[in-house]
Amino acid sequence: MSMTTARARLPKPRGTLSERVFQAAREPAQEARSTGYLDVEPDSADDAAITLWALYELSYRGFEDVDDAAEWDLDLLRVRRRLEADLEAQLRARWPGVPAYDGDGGAAFEEAFFRWVEEFEGPSLSRFVQRQATTEQVLDLLRLKSVYHLKESDPAAFVVPRLEVEARAGLMELQYDEYGGGRPDRLHAGLFARGMAAVGLRPDEGAYVDEAPTLVLEQNNAMSLFGLHRRLRGAAMGHLAAFEATSSLPCRRMAQGMERLGMAAEMIDYYTEHVEADAVHEQLAVRNICAPMIAVDPAVEADIWFGAFTCLDQEARLAGQLLEQWEAA
Amino acid sequence: MSNADIVVCPGGPLLIRGDHVIRDEDGAEHATVRPVSAVCRCGKSATKPWCDGTHKLIPEKNRP
Numbered sequence: 353m354s355m356t357t358a359r360a361r362l363p364k365p366r367g368t369l370s371e372r373v374f375q376a377a378r379e380p381a382q383e384a385r386s387t388g389y390l391d392v393e394p395d396s397a398d399d400a401a402i403t404l405w406a407l408y409e410l411s412y413r414g415f416e417d418v419d420d421a422a423e424w425d426l427d428l429l430r431v432r433r434r435l436e437a438d439l440e441a442q443l444r445a446r447w448p449g450v451p452a453y454d455g456d457g458g459a460a461f462e463e464a465f466f467r468w469v470e471e472f473e474g475p476s477l478s479r480f481v482q483r484q485a486t487t488e489q490v491l492d493l494l495r496l497k498s499v500y501h502l503k504e505s506d507p508a509a510f511v512v513p514r515l516e517v518e519a520r521a522g523l524m525e526l527q528y529d530e531y532g533g534g535r536p537d538r539l540h541a542g543l544f545a546r547g548m549a550a551v552g553l554r555p556d557e558g559a560y561v562d563e564a565p566t567l568v569l570e571q572n573n574a575m576s577l578f579g580l581h582r583r584l585r586g587a588a589m590g591h592l593a594a595f596e597a598t599s600s601l602p603c604r605r606m607a608q609g610m611e612r613l614g615m616a617a618e619m620i621d622y623y624t625e626h627v628e629a630d631a632v633h634e635q636l637a638v639r640n641i642c643a644p645m646i647a648v649d650p651a652v653e654a655d656i657w658f659g660a661f662t663c664l665d666q667e668a669r670l671a672g673q674l675l676e677q678w679e680a681a
Numbered sequence: 682m683s684n685a686d687i688v689v690c691p692g693g694p695l696l697i698r699g700d701h702v703i704r705d706e707d708g709a710e711h712a713t714v715r716p717v718s719a720v721c722r723c724g725k726s727a728t729k730p731w732c733d734g735t736h737k738l739i740p741e742k743n744r745p
Contacts, residue, residue, distance in 0.1 A: 459691070462691075463691065463692075466692075466693075466737075470737055518683075525698075525716050525717060528716050529715045529716055529717070533715065533716065600732075600733055600734030601733075601734045601735070601737065601738070604727070604733060604734075627728065627733045627734070628719070628728055628731045628732070628733060629715065630734070631694065631719045631731070631732040631733055631734045632694075632696065632715065632717050632718060632719040632732070634734075635688075635690050635693060635694065635696055635719060636696075636717060639688075639690070640683075
């Protein structure tokens, strides 16, 4: 693949906890480690979010300035566990619970899921981009979205070996397409990286994490939380299904907005690819992953809805925040 | 367990697994490019023969 990118370095700390954790990650031999140095509370939600984001990154491609062994450093894992328990509690507190629908599991679940997604109300970033965003605003959005899109599908990939036969085959079929069907130049994260370079932004992972607001970090952290805990496999797949089921039409609006602004074809191609790809993926995620998971273990259904809600709720909150900023500008 | 290669999605597209070439009503041929493809059944897709999710924008009673 022609796209070679710089390896990420730790982001800037955003408070006492992230400062100490990042220092400890860089210098694992520090004596201070044994004296409760890392047992401080985060100064803010932002401090907590950047700390957890960086700790999760150790399970993906890591950082140039952190030893690979830090991923399983028990002191760092203790901090991660504390922060992710808080995050999960906050996300569960926002969730209104499993929506009522006639029947249970199977086709009834599939229909109920698609209907619930369609009826979910939230402000739309893609309509704003389609009709009125400026090039600067679209570039701002791409910088924030790059935190996830440059590692697109990676959190869900952790779930593969945790599923029973039918759902496992379903997830692999979906992921095979996400990862380019064996062709590195079609890997979705790589398509996005090419788009970033073409619009004049940095294509390397984590390049814009320092300017990501708390909510963007929390979106990424929720996906890693769900993907890295077998216990939360239902939430991971519910999140995936909701993400895919809210992608095709918004991606077309994004592409139309960028065409209106005359932006680079490579970035438009990324969004155009997702119009058709996600029209397939939403069907696979709901019918070939979530429904078979419920058939094998009905208890997993609640977390599927929890993950789906988290996906749409976080995106709606981010959209509200960005639109408020843009409309005030 | 479903091993079907062609699946009708209620209210949505036709899923086809594997490599196929589809000839549309104008005689143009379209090759699939992904492991599973979604073929439009509502007739409203902007990227026919492929589904682009437009069926969600039409009233439920008019969906395929």
